[in-house]
Amino acid sequence: MGPADVCCAWETLPVPINGPWEELTAFEYTPELIAGPGAAQDPSEVNIHGCDCQGSCCIPGVCTCLPYGSNYVNNIIISGQRPILECNIMCNCRESCPNRESQLGLQFHLQLCKRPGKGWGLCTQENIPSGRFVCEYAGEVLGREQAHSRISSQKPTDSNYIIAVREHLHGGQILETFVDPTHKGNMGAI
Template sequence: MDGAYHCNEHLTGASDLCQGLEAQPVPVLGKQPPLFQYTPENVAGVGADLDPMEISFPGCDCRATVCLPDSCTCLPHGTNYNELRLINEKSEMRYARPIFECNIMCKCGDTCPNRVVQQGLQLQLQVFQTGQKGWGLRTLECICKGQFVCEYAGEILGFREACRRIQLQKPCDSNYIIALREHFHGGQLLETFVDPMHVGNIGRFLNHSCEPNLFMVPVRIHSMVPRLALYTARDVAAGEELSYDYSGVFHNPSTAGKDSENAEGGHEQRKRCYCGSSSCRGFLPYDASLYPA
């Protein structure tokens, strides 16, 4: 992959949507999007059980340049990255094993290869108007498969507050809330609700696609509150819009079929999908558990 993407359209005077809070500035093409408070990481919101900013994990005792699975307590399930690319043996791009990065309490240095998501945005991206889908996010450079792109960051909410906010939405409103449900050994269920509508990062501009080029993985660094990291599912060309599947799956035929069958009988809040892919399911995914029965 080589080459660069060039755009001759007018860029706004505000050259950085991230207000200097990311390692790379993110320009906006055309007019400015609605105002929101920028945060590069999750922040505690209403009803949050844990503060995502609180450091609760102990660090590893590694003093070598590279942390190794046999000796590093942050790598109980094996190496996470190879040359900054996520190691994933599953072809459908659904990550099964937990990902822990080294944290501020670790004795390894900042150059440890097990520190990727915490380095923040490293790519040249741009926010732009897509048409029917509203705002979108695209890359201005080529990205290789497995690279970290950005987080989906915002307010961490409790279940009741997530339900309250969703139920207040009008049919024409965009829903930014993501519900992550993780099943752990012993039947434990951990739910995380992230809302970047009012306080969030550039992940809020990512659109859904039934054939996405990104997939989401919960990554833990300082605490049990996961950071929703988005990685490339394939090589992505410069100028391509970045997208992921809002349902949390990646090219899952069984889910696609189910959505198509229930499209006409779905909840009244269900919204049309305009991703334009050949396998488009017609409607955006939605979480029925957050709506009243």
């Protein structure tokens, strides 16, 4: 058994290491997205408008963050077929608003495990109901050129952890985000 918490107390629950922790590649733990080389903007700068709702519960159809109806019922996502807009730091509603599920932090007991022939992975220590949020995939947000450069410099035997996310915005605009947790990331990217 390895260290008691790979997250260094950054998360709401500890994530222990089960396996030869000495073999774990060193990386800097970050619980959130951070600006990396070539990032168009700092991910900590919120550029999403918040709602004007008052109180602890936003009303679907009225709240600007809930244009498609409620996202969650009893912490479970209602539909994976439509965009989810969560209330954020710019919103007037309280932090107890049920439309902030991904902001509650780690809610399930997980552990970092080494699997023969597979490498390191995140394993659950309890049943996770379908539709529940598990954790964010955090790391460095890169510009397109930097992401391409990092992928091109990898050897065929290297693991690639870079994820490319394309979001279709209003007016046909497409927002591309490249996240690389290889050297700076969280347990969701291990």
